[in-house]
Amino acid sequence: MTTGSAMDWLERTWRPALLLVAFLALWQVVTATGLIAPYLVPSPGDTLDVLVGKWPYIWQHTWVTTYETVLGFVIAAVVGVLAAVAMVYSGTVEKTLYPILLFAQVIPKIAIAPLFVVWLGFGLGPKVLVAVLIAFFPVVISMVTGLKSVDTEMLELASTMGGGPLKTFVKIRFPASLPHLFSGLKVAVTLAVTGAVVGEFVGANEGLGFVILQANGNLDTPMLFAGLIVMSVVGVVLFVLLELAERFVLPWHVSRRGSAVTTTI
Template identity: 35%
Template sequence: MKLARPLIIFLGLLVVWQLIVSITGVAKFILPDPLSVFSALYQRWPELMSHAGVTITEILLGLVLGTVLGCLSALVIAQYRGARLWILPVLVVSQAIPVFALAPILVLWLGYGLASKVAMATLIIYFPVTVAFYDGLRRTEPGWLDLAQVMGGSGWRTLMQIRIPAALPALASGLRVAASVAPIGAIIGEWVGSSAGLGYLMLHANARLQVDVMFAALLVLAVFAVCLYFAIDRILRVLISWQPDKAL
């Protein structure tokens, strides 16, 4: 039943897509029909997979780096008031600057290779992870902290055994958001400047009016993004299995 529902939704979207194309009679270079897209997907499969491998690598590396840096920043902010006064304004400023404005600068600094795209993905992922984990750390049940203090628990043990476990559900929410937005940074970086990746392929297909190839690349990206989200969601449910499912 769990597999049937997504399949029904996917088939329903394909039917709606085909109906729109058939009813409006829109030109294929504007909106190709699903058959044309799947035909391009089949014919260009090796090329699509080659570029997808680059994009997926960028996304996964950005997700790992963004998560690690976000968790470390949240721990530092939660533990040290002085660091909080310095890091929180930086977090706010980093979100006030549009991602598109940072992409050319990162490409200029880090080049057209993997590094600039990973940096873009890391920047996008860093904020939701940091904010979610920090919010969970500072909302630890006061009664638990009082009990730990009465029992003589050190600050380190209180952090490791009470505050971090209590903040895991909030961190899980941040990671789910991060998994959803992770592809954005990599694709934007590839659009600004790259020599490989799904974003690079989409730009070149657009220049040649190969809209079916663009949609095929977008379909591959969408499938990977959905799989990544549900994979992370599944891992998080196992790691915090003690948390009621309704609160996940």
């Protein structure tokens, strides 16, 4: 890392880091003074003790949730991109599929998750399916927006130069849609974490959702907070990995908005 990039990274991170330190300090003060009972909100020290002392147990369940999240996200990304392409290139498909997608999106996933358990059992299927359903919509919408945002003059120029639909898609439409697609993917991957955990809430014997549910039932708030923190870290790590992929695939786009507040790297 060069001096310039290190300074840029420091400039982007010192404010959220300071806010995080202030939050931890406030958390410590509130718990140390007894304003809130320990069984309601544990101290940062107690939460850290659980994270360190029971890390093998937590890591085992973290891996399960991460696997469910990544699998659900990949399926949502692939199917979402294919659905978006079909909707852009066919008005009939768009008019048929879009209302159904919108209807499916507004249904609370936690309300229908028990049905998935009944249909698919207590295995991997229900968790992945909930993750797919939650992550699918942002991918479709962002990809459709990206494909439709291509300059019409560019498409007309490609047509006059003999470019067929496939070549125009590969050379013009798809590359131009990538900034929009990555924006949707970064939203989708964080939602996929939530989807996997929601699926675990409904029926599971492993995963961070199971850990959080068990801790809540036992009033083990340090473990509950530890599970929530690890769940958040998983989402942040996956988000940053996508930003790295975006930087690699679209260096021109990232450099153009390198000072944007939504850039974490």
